[in-house]
């Protein structure tokens with residue numbers, strides 16, 4: 075029986091991939107710093123990828139690696155998370171590595187996180203283990219998180235010049251689970267949602283879904299993430315369109331995925 079080690083199994087995408095992998099009859103080992111429950115065919119390993127002892131322990135008995143762990147807000151962190159895996163792969167039983175990456179990385183190199191993702195892609199391609207490399211655009215859920223952070227009271231700040239083609243994380247998880255149990259496929263076609271839209275339109279629909287009157291203020295916000303996103307605007311992606319469009323996803327999404335959260339400290 076196939077055994078998949080998934081990193082980042084507690085994350086936005088990982089939580090959606092694990093049940094799909096289990097439904098395909100494989101054994102799953104999930105590595106995360108948080109505790110998790112063991113269930114039939116799911117072994118939860120609490121550990122940190124930067125701990126030299128955690129990686130060999132997590133890899134034991136696995137034939138497939140699905141690497142999703144990430145720390146976008148900490149420059150240098152993603153390389154530090156990938157490197158112990160990349161070093162351990164040749165001597166491990168892993169015959170298929172799957173790496174999840176981000177569409178249009180080449181156009182967004184002004185941002186350190188996106189530079190790192192591109193570097194890690196290249197390291198996986200050079201590591202000698204047969205690879206599947208999947209990229210997608212930003213998840214709907216992540217766009218909501220960004221809009222939440224840009225919202226102060228009734229006002230949502232809109233960085234100018236940003237157009238996105240966000241995708242439903244569940245649809246990406248579905249493709250990733252299929253690819254993970256399949257044969258190594260190399261670089262596969264990028265995934266994106268059906269609609270490309272200015273961030274302003276995404277924000278307006280989100281506010282209406284919240285029952286709020288859209289109040290948007292367009293600003294040239296000098297934040298690296300938005301500068302990077304300006305460069306992926308309207309690039310005419312050759313991506314495969316999957317999942318629900320933003321508006322229908324918003325209409326059906328669980329309230330905790332879309333509601334404006336009370337700001338904590």
Ligand SMILES: NC(=O)c1ccc[n+]([C@@H]2O[C@H](COP(=O)([O-])OP(=O)(O)OC[C@H]3O[C@@H](n4cnc5c(N)ncnc54)[C@H](OP(=O)(O)O)[C@@H]3O)[C@@H](O)[C@H]2O)c1
Nearest residue numbers: 082084085086087106107108122123143144175212213216
């Ligand atoms: N979010 C998007 O819009 C988007 C779009 C395209 C591609 N992607 C890519 O998809 C992948 C998954 O993204 P996501 O949005 O699901 O990420 P996420 O929700 O931020 O989850 C990050 C995961 O990384 C784990 N992690 C972080 N540091 C770790 C460490 N030191 N040791 C072990 N685990 C660690 C976290 O687990 P614990 O905190 O439990 O340790 C968590 O499960 C990433 O490669 C990302 O670049 C994301």
